[in-house]
Structures are given as structure tokens and as C-alpha cells.
Amino acid sequence: MEKEDLQLSIIIAVYERQDELTELLSSLAKQTDKLFEIIIVDDGSQNKLDTVCAKFETQLDLHYYYKTN
Numbered sequence: 001m002e003k004e005d006l007q008l009s010i011i012i013a014v015y016e017r018q019d020e021l022t023e024l025l026s027s028l029a030k031q032t033d034k035l036f037e038i039i040i041v042d043d044g045s046q047n048k049l050d051t052v053c054a055k056f057e058t059q060l061d062l063h064y065y066y067k068t069n
Helices: 018-029 050-054
Strands: 008-014 036-043 062-067
Touching: 008 018, 018 036, 018 050, 050 062
Parallel strands: 008 036, 036 062
Antiparallel strands: none
């Protein structure tokens, strides 16, 4: 997907919500209109959420950032 095709950026700030993040990304992966990117900022979770994001990286335009709290 080219950047000029994007219509929306979804920014998700998250801390220790692995199940909720999985549910949210699963729902977004089912959307028929995929002209969006997802930016996830992990605010210092003890168990980094990059493993959750990795499950969806082939289905979504996903960017994961970890920030120490």
C-alpha cells in the first residue's frame, strides 16, 4: 500500500492489555476497507506486546513502538 492511499491513521496507546489488543487487531483485520495504518505505542508493558502485533503484521499496515514508562 502506498502512503498516498492511506485515509486514516489509528493510534493505540496500550499498557498490559494483551487480550484486548488481540481482540482489537483481529477486528481491524476483518475490515473490508483497509486504507488505514495502525500505530501501536506500548507504554512500558512488563510483557512487551510485540508478539501480539507480529501475529497481524501480514494482515495490517502495523507499526509497533515500545516506550519505557
